[in-house]
Amino acid sequence: DVKVTQSSRYLVKRTGEKVFLECVQDMDHENMFWYRQDPGLGLRLIYFSYDVKMKEKGDIPEGYSVSREKKERFSLILESASTNQTSMYLCASSFGLRGVQNTEAFFGQGTRLTVV
């Protein structure tokens, strides 16, 4: 079974702190994604990566950065946490589209981040 593991289930940080959210997958997936989920807004894509050291902005990248130094690990960084970044953060991974039929995303359990 595919496993996507997020490092923390719940996290409380102070305004202005630098925050690291870690995600690890064990299926050799090329693609990895970070979303945030807020009530009434669904899942919004923050950043995604299609290969090691490769990244692209999603719909809401402001205030965030990402790092993918190894294929299995994708980190989301809040450079200076603010209260409006309080949210549920979901990491996902999938095979790349080229040459593979099933390209659904597999999700971690989520990290509920509260910034105070």
Add this chain to the structure above:
Amino acid sequence: SQQGEEDPQALSIQEGENATMNCSYKTSINNLQWYRQNSGRGLVHLILIRSNEREKHSGRLRVTLDTSKKSSSLLITASRAADTASYFCATRWVDKIIFGKGTRLHILP
């Protein structure tokens, strides 16, 4: 934003009835996917339909896709209490997967 839209936002039906949810999207797609999310947990993939397919079945699930109208529907037949969850459609274009806002489905006993 390229986000899709599900319709309705919320749906309550009696156990045993069929539930239909719709999804509209804005961009080109390689495939469209449906996911379920139980309260406060991660999303689980249900079914994927490619852009050159029009209909697909999996157990009690039936998905249709109309690329000319940029829309899809998910039908859950003979609903059960365990189907109570939020349902999301997601569109894939190359390496990007974009989700909609979801439909909250509540199955009444």
